[in-house]
Amino acid sequence: MDIGIERIGFYTPNSYIDIVELAKARGQEPDKFTIGIGQDKQAVPAIYEDAVTMAAESADQILDDSNKKDIGLVIVGTESSVDESKASALFLMDLLDLPENVRAFEIKEACYGATAGLQMAYNFVSTNPGKKALVVASDIARYGINTPGEVTQGAGSVAMLISSTPQILKLENKSAYMSRNVGDFWRPTFSKTAFARGKFSNQIYIEFFETLWKRYQKEFDVTADDFKAMLYHIPYTKMGTKAMRTLEGKISDEKYAQLQAEYKYSIQYGREVGNLYTGSLYLGLLSYLINSAVTPGDELLLFSYGSGAVGELYSAKVCENFKQYIHVKNVQSLLNNRKKISISEYESIFSQSVRDGESVDPSVVTGEFYLSEIKENERLYKTKQ
Template identity: 70%
Template sequence: MDVGIDRLGFYTPKKYIDIVELAEARDVDPNKFTIGIGQSKQAVPDVYQDAVTMAAEAADKVLDDDNRNDIGLVIVGTESSVDESKATSAFLMDLLDLPEDVRAFEIKEACYGATAGLQMAYNFVAMNPDKKALVIASDIARYGIKTPGEVTQGAGAVSMIVSQNPHILKLDNKSVYMSRNVGDFWRPTFSKTAFARGKYSNEIYVEFFTTLWKRFQEKYDMTAEDFDTMLFHIPYTKMGMKALRTLDGQIPAAHYDKLVEHYQKSIEFSRNVGNLYTGSLYLGLISYLVNGNVQPDEKLMLFSYGSGAVGEIYSAEVVAGFDKYLDSEFIKEELNNRQKISVPDYETIFSEELENAGITKLEDVHDKFYLSEIKESERLYKKVN
């Protein structure tokens, strides 16, 4: 029985800033941000948006009357959780009209959480082939105004419905993984922004990839030439290239050039959205499927990494006819129709938040799902009818 991704949905806030303008405001050479880091635009979430609302927006794009009642598992991977006790997935139950007979919970391990959820969903569907799983990656990457990590911020969510006989991506059930206690990135419970050792994190990322890639080849007797495309966790678009470059000179030049060409297609959306944390790898997948010259039955290698640290390499296969089940034009229109805001406006939004007893004015809402109020420190959400 084949198990994999049957539907893919994506959401990002409707506002963004231009990275050149951010560089100029920070008195930095724009090439450092646009070429050195590899970013062009950065999504800016509104005050009424958080991991819950973005998860709902992304999931709403893949749920319909035909699959909603088949959902038996709901997992949200996030490191932007809004509550230390209540899972993001619990808030989604009524927002998305989901059935009650599901397991719903949240996974946190930096940017790896959604991959853990996807692997759990695979096992769930394999054991319950009449059921489907909803896996969502939803995050707001925040480092702070005028910090070194500011250029790698972003926001958005990716949703995946996992089922038997999938229409988009078949998972091969081949993977290798590893975990270590690493101090490359962390966000204490008292802080709304992350702390990072940037150069060290880059080094660990590449080390995890090279170690896991060697193990994958040994375990499954496969090489880079067995894969048409390699997809990476991309908190900024030059990050994955650091790992891919380790293959330069180690594999035939023509195949390496092909992998680089496909990689460039996988980063087009991330370049214009920014860091999605748990969703970064899967936005890369969407970007490649939408922008690449994808052939039926293409073999993919996917590298997932979450600081702290957990890494995994697994393989998958593109399903023939996938384009009929992925609304590429809608996704491109969503990205093209966003509103550019100024750097000062972004700074204002960044510093604002809904306080306890605060209420969101409906006229300020430009999305379907929103944080409506905070009452007795409880976050309450609504859906625009």
Template identity: 70%
Template structure:
């Protein structure tokens, strides 16, 4: 039985900053950010937007009255959880109007969480072929103002509906994975911003990819020639290209050029959105699907990495007619109809947040789903639907 991604949706906040503007405000050479890091724009969420609201926005693109009743599993991969006890997935069952007989929970392991959800969902459908699973990656990447990681911030969500006989990507049940206790990135419960050892994290990321790629080749008797593209977790778009350097001198030059060209198609969306943490790999997938010249039944390799650390390399086959299952117009509108703000506005928004007892000014809301108030320390969500 074929199992995989049947539909995919995406959301990012309407406000963004230009990375050149950020570089100038921080007295940095713009080339350091645009060429060295590989970013152009960065999404800026409003105080009424969080992992729950963005997940709902993305999920609404893949749900309708005909498939909601088929969903038996809802998993949210996030490291931007809004509650230390209650899963963000439970807020979504209400916002999205899902049936009560659904398993709904949240997975946290840095940027790997959504992949853990994807693999769990695959196993669920294998045991329940008549059901569907909704897996959502939703995150706000925050490092703080005027910090080394500021240029790699971002926000957004990617929602994936998994089923038997998928129309977008068949998961091939081939993977290699590894876990190590590594101190490259962390966010203590008291902090709203992350801590990172940037160069060390890059080193571990590359080591994980190198090890897992070697294991994958041996385990499944494949080479780079078997894949049309290699997609990566990209907190910033130059990170995947650093990992690809291990291929240099080890594979045919023509094939390497092909993979590098495919990679450029996969980072187009990431360049203008920024870091999605758990969603970065799947934004890469979406960018590749909508920008590359794809062959029928094309086989691709996906590298998922979550600091701390967990990594997985797995493969999938793109299905014929996959674009018919994607709401391309909506995704294009989300990316094209955004509002550029200046750095002062961004800094003001960055410091804002809803406190206990406060309500959101409904007149200022530009999204469908929003945090309406915090009442008795409980987050209350609403929608304009």
């Protein structure tokens, strides 16, 4: 039985800042951010947007009455949870009008959460072949104004419908994974922004990739030549480049050059949006499927990493007529029609939030779903009419 991604949807906020303007405002050389980090734009969420609203936006693109009734599992992978008890997935039940006879919950493990959800969805569908699973990666990456991590912020969501009738990507149930208690990145419950040991985190990321690639080759008897492309978790696009460099000199120069060329297609959208945490790998996948010359039957290798740390390397095969099932024009329109805001506007938005007892004017909402108010410390959401 084939199992994999039947549909994929993407959302990012309507506003963004220019990374060159951010560099100048911070007294930095623009090349440090655009080349050294590898970013061009950064999404800026509105005060009425959070992990729930963005998850609803991306999932709504791929759901309709015919597939909603078949959903038996809903998982949101996020490290931007809005509640320490109630799962983001439960808010989606009403916003998306999903059936009650589902398991709905949230997974937290830094940027790995959505991959954990994807693998869990695979197992669910394998034992319930008539059912589908909705897996959503939704995050707001926040490090703070004028901090070292500011340039690697971002926001967005990627939703994937997993079923026994994959039309975009077939998961091959081949993976290598590892977990280790590492203090490279964390966000205590009292803090809205993350703490990170940047260089150390890069080191662990690369170490995990090298270790898993060796294990994967040995367990499944493969080489780099078996894959059309290698896709990476890319909180900033230069990070994947660093992992790929570990292959240099270990595979043929021709294959290394080809993998480098393919990688550039996977980072096009990441450069435009910024860090999606759990969604970064899957935005890279979407970018690659839309922008590259990949063909049905091509094998892809995907590297997922979540600080703390968990890593997984797994393979997938591109389905026949896959582009027919991706809303290419919608993705391009979403990115092209965003509004650029000034650095001062971004700083003002960053410091704002909806407070208890306050409500949001629906006329300012640009999307379909929004945080409408906080009442007695309860977050209430609405669909824009």
